[in-house]
Amino acid sequence: MDFANYDPAGANRSREIISAKIVIAGGFGVGKTTLVGAISEIQPLTTEALMTAAGVGIDDPSKVPGKETTTVAMDFGRITMAEDLILYLFGTPGQTRFWFMWDEIIRGAVGAAVLVDTRRITDAFAPLDYFENRNLPYVVALNRFDDAPQYELEEVREALAISPDVPLVMCDARRRESVKQVLVTVVEHAMLRLQAEHGFAAPVG
Amino acid sequence: MEPRRDPRGALVRPYAVTRGRTEPLQNIALEAVLSCTPTQSAEARFAGHDKYRIASVCEGRAQSLAEIAAYTRMPLGVTRVLVADMVAEGLLTLHTAAPATGFAARMNLLGRVLSGLREL
Numbered sequence: 001m002d003f004a005n006y007d008p009a010g011a012n013r014s015r016e017i018i019s020a021k022i023v024i025a026g027g028f029g030v031g032k033t034t035l036v037g038a039i040s041e042i043q044p045l046t047t048e049a050l051m052t053a054a055g056v057g058i059d060d061p062s063k064v065p066g067k068e069t070t071t072v073a074m075d076f077g078r079i080t081m082a083e084d085l086i087l088y089l090f091g092t093p094g095q096t097r098f099w100f101m102w103d104e105i106i107r108g109a110v111g112a113a114v115l116v117d118t119r120r121i122t123d124a125f126a127p128l129d130y131f132e133n134r135n136l137p138y139v140v141a142l143n144r145f146d147d148a149p150q151y152e153l154e155e156v157r158e159a160l161a162i163s164p165d166v167p168l169v170m171c172d173a174r175r176r177e178s179v180k181q182v183l184v185t186v187v188e189h190a191m192l193r194l195q196a197e198h199g200f201a202a203p204v205g
Numbered sequence: 206m207e208p209r210r211d212p213r214g215a216l217v218r219p220y221a222v223t224r225g226r227t228e229p230l231q232n233i234a235l236e237a238v239l240s241c242t243p244t245q246s247a248e249a250r251f252a253g254h255d256k257y258r259i260a261s262v263c264e265g266r267a268q269s270l271a272e273i274a275a276y277t278r279m280p281l282g283v284t285r286v287l288v289a290d291m292v293a294e295g296l297l298t299l300h301t302a303a304p305a306t307g308f309a310a311r312m313n314l315l316g317r318v319l320s321g322l323r324e325l
């Protein structure tokens with residue numbers, strides 16, 4: 001420990017900073033970046049990962065002459081909760097063919113919200129399949145677009161065959177309060193799951 | 206969205222700055238946070254342009270690996286190799302990502318995140 005550099009303003013604390021991550025998943029254009037931007041303290045940032053064409057299912061690499069790698073962008077936001085606690089929100093790349101990027105993004109996450117656009121409900125099949133086969137707690141959030149058909153939550157649950165123990169909520173990805181509620185639902189669900197795994201009975205309701 | 210480019214242009218091969226190494230010394234999580242004291246930053250001046258840029262990004266405000274990549278506009282894999290080197294060289298301090306094991310530690314973290322969200 002280097003006390004010579006001790007900085008009471010906090011910038012140089014040797015104290016551990018814990019970071020947690022929640023994943024915002026969903027198909028192309030469902031509002032992931034909008035949701036992150038509605039609550040993040042920074043403008044959503046983008047980072048890029050390079051990957052080889054072979055790894056991402058580009059069927060015919062000759063169609064992109066001289067290009068052996070392709071770039072996958074993911075965006076994310078940040079909420080500094082305390083001097084020693086930061087929550088990051090990571091959006092998955094819209095194209096669900098970049099599965100291996102999803103694996104990297106969800107690793108270590110506390111949970112995920114899968115966004116669904118009710119105008120294109122079948123786009124949610126692939127993301128939901130993905131999470132059903134992972135051990136990560138997730139909730140499903142219906143992002144209500146203005147011109148979207150108005151379904152009842154239970155209709156959507158049935159149409160998407162969402163298991164009864166997966167929370168399903170309505171949201172408006174542009175509204176901070178609504179986004180906050182989605183994230184609260186993710187964390188509460190993660191807590192219940194963790195308790196259940198450790199033999200605590202889930203409360204009724 | 207228009208992809209961001211390395212400011213040095215497309216002519217720079219992505220892993221040139223790591224001298225061709227693509228495997229990091231340790232696989233740092235996207236959300237793992239790194240910090241840099243003024244002393245570390247001063248030392249990083251002698252570690253080359255890219256490492257100094259990384260140190261500058263983390264000085265004064267701890268940043269995740271993903272933020273470092275975004276702010277330096279370097280691809281994630283390249284950034285991870287450089288950041289892992291800098292941790293090994295003592296130029297950056299790596300903080301812990303969320304605990305993956307231990308009921309009490311995990312519950313405690315979830316509880317803190319939950320109250321953090323409710324206070325927003």
Ligand SMILES: Nc1nc2c(ncn2[C@@H]2O[C@H](COP(=O)(O)OP(=O)(O)OP(=O)(O)O)[C@@H](O)[C@H]2O)c(=O)[nH]1
Nearest residue numbers: 028029030031032033034094144145146172173174
């Ligand atoms: N009416 C309405 N429009 C929305 C809502 N959420 C997002 N939008 C709009 O939908 C469009 C797509 O939203 P994005 O947040 O870019 O979606 P995305 O999931 O990040 O898209 P990709 O990253 O390309 O997959 C944007 O024009 C948003 O302004 C919403 O809740 N209601």
Ligand SMILES: [Mg+2]
Nearest residue numbers: 032033075091
């Ligand atoms: Mg987006």
